[in-house]
Amino acid sequence: MTQSPSKPVGMRRQPRQARSQERVNRIIDVAEKLFITQGYDATTTNAIASHAQIPIGSLYQFFPDKTAIVQALALRYSKLLHQRLAILNHPEWAELPLSTLVDHLIDISEKFFWEYPGYYEIFMQVQGVIPEVQAIEDAADTELMGDLASLLAQREAGLDQTDYEAIAFVLVKAIGNLMWLSLTQEKPFRQRLIAEMKRFTLSYLQNYLE
Amino acid sequence: MTQSPSKPVGMRRQPRQARSQERVNRIIDVAEKLFITQGYDATTTNAIASHAQIPIGSLYQFFPDKTAIVQALALRYSKLLHQRLAILNHPEWAELPLSTLVDHLIDISEKFFWEYPGYYEIFMQVQGVIPEVQAIEDAADTELMGDLASLLAQREAGLDQTDYEAIAFVLVKAIGNLMWLSLTQEKPFRQRLIAEMKRFTLSYLQNYLE
Amino acid sequence: MTQSPSKPVGMRRQPRQARSQERVNRIIDVAEKLFITQGYDATTTNAIASHAQIPIGSLYQFFPDKTAIVQALALRYSKLLHQRLAILNHPEWAELPLSTLVDHLIDISEKFFWEYPGYYEIFMQVQGVIPEVQAIEDAADTELMGDLASLLAQREAGLDQTDYEAIAFVLVKAIGNLMWLSLTQEKPFRQRLIAEMKRFTLSYLQNYLE
């Protein structure tokens, strides 16, 4: 029952809630690491708890079961992605030259995958086993594709809605997969892959939009 | 269909071996289905055995452990892919118009993924957990990329070896991923995706080769 | 009965620990019985658990695997033997007439083997199969031989160190074996064997020390 040193007046319950939030975050952080390094199934809830330095009983107070942890992780990724996507809707993006736009998009993607390598990895592992996670990531991808489709539609209005959707689908999935693969490549080849992604994206879009 | 060199007609031991081979195949077939529908980890060896209608002990007479089953499956995929690739080396392919070549390549890929939907799915699930499977599938992909790079080099000799390799990597991985994703889409959208893959590939190659 | 330094009276966690300790002891007790009656290999962990009236999962919370149970048992024997040996170092023992000393030693041995018939039995069974147990029992025997050698050296200083060691080895092993064998004999013959061990030991030592 250690008392927190300088408990501020008027914030009685705050520390406890903050502590809880911190614990939840620690659990998700640890789970992310373990899921990536050992795989979802090989990671035990007890291992997560002990690495997070949290009693197993407490873990189950925050998460009803093991799948809830991946779900929370997926949700966190989803939110992070959503934040990054805000930039796509800035009006000035619609006016950039296409090649500059493509450069920016790929660079943003690269940054995201580099920071959150589990986004793809973990999703792949639980494919079809945890429907809730699938739903969350599908929604995230759908949002991403929607934003990309809108962006494209703003530039060149001559296509159908379904055209934009198909293009966005192809680009989002192809780039997602290649980004993820590039993570484990040697640096020179990784950089080459980034360049290739820009190249095929640009040529694919030019083929459509011009 | 191969006859062992000097075996008397009537083959005393043939039936037994044939039975064994059939059992092994049945195990791999069942495992493929279960791995796809329930996931590798959620599929128990007893479930495989009972679905294959053989006793668990017999399963372990053919496969030392559970990982050996995925390995065998990966190997089977690998061989099937290898067979399909033979066609790429036919000299006439080098002389087709680029768009026709691309059409053929995508159609072949589609056929393969449609027939063996587990190729990608299962590989993804055991990523990093069963190194042997990773090695097998890496080798298969490497062969595929090598063949594709050669095919491209025959058409247009103006690029570096590393260029062909990068292009082949990008196409194999991106198309592979999109093909797999297309499997779970409604038919109209799936067909649209096939068309997009052709467009995507063609514009990317034209950008390079022309 | 060591008290942990600054623990309030009433010990909150003591009951739980006591329960655990009691369970561990019960496991070892049951294992001892089953190992003796059915043999180490024929004794299943589930049998131990159910005879000890605890769930199998709990057994594995205390012992990482089946060998750990024999190890704990060996360690317990080892400690018990160590306690009994304390008496050998009492100075007055060095001054007893040889025949009285021998009588005492054999009587102590008999008591020990009678109380812990598994000491020898189980050790024999796992010989060379569980190195850890071998190490524990070797250490116990080594201590016993060392104490005996010292005791002899105190009485008659005219021999080499290696002589004392050889004598101690012979006596410890031969008496140990005979004690164990005597356990399964009818009472009259068992008592005769005890007498013979005294005679045997005394004549052997007299031959050396006088």
Next chain:
Amino acid sequence: MTQSPSKPVGMRRQPRQARSQERVNRIIDVAEKLFITQGYDATTTNAIASHAQIPIGSLYQFFPDKTAIVQALALRYSKLLHQRLAILNHPEWAELPLSTLVDHLIDISEKFFWEYPGYYEIFMQVQGVIPEVQAIEDAADTELMGDLASLLAQREAGLDQTDYEAIAFVLVKAIGNLMWLSLTQEKPFRQRLIAEMKRFTLSYLQNYLE
């Protein structure tokens, strides 16, 4: 169906029986080695068969079950011991000086244990688990003790039958155990142990017989 090269006339069934006997021997030889190195339980019947280069089915034609193999081994030891014991009944042994007699006895024992290290080892392992083996080895030891008791009785007739039996029991068991232990000792200490066995045997007997 290889034909044995030079099948002698008039011995039609002999070769087959000889082959069987040779197979049985090979099985027992291999089992002896494996039981010693890996332990009785850890040695599988299939391992025995394959090391003996005999089909498992054939093994079960000679031995109804696994215990029958140890039994056969015990029986073989028993017979070998019996052969060696024949020498004890030669009249001249009764006339040797006691110390010479003891020397001879210990040397014979050493030879036997050196040649058949499994005699003791395997017996220990199956203690109480395979009653048949226990019976066989008990009988062998009983015979040995009987012979030794007779030998002693010939030299000095002043004791009871039970005295001779007790002495023989003590010596046979103590020496058996020490011989076995000496097998795994470094050579100098092993030789020292042999000498000690002679010493304690002689002093023990002198104490009685003189």
Next chain:
DNA sequence: TATGAATGAGACTTCATTCAT
């Protein structure tokens, strides 16, 4: 008679989850 593939009961062990304290 000889063979060895086939069998399945059962051994050891794990781990998500609970609940008494």
Next chain:
DNA sequence: GATGAATGAAGTCTCATTCAT
């Protein structure tokens, strides 16, 4: 609410033995 010892269903794999060929 917080804790972590306790639980037991279920998973992987073994191996003595059989029996169809």
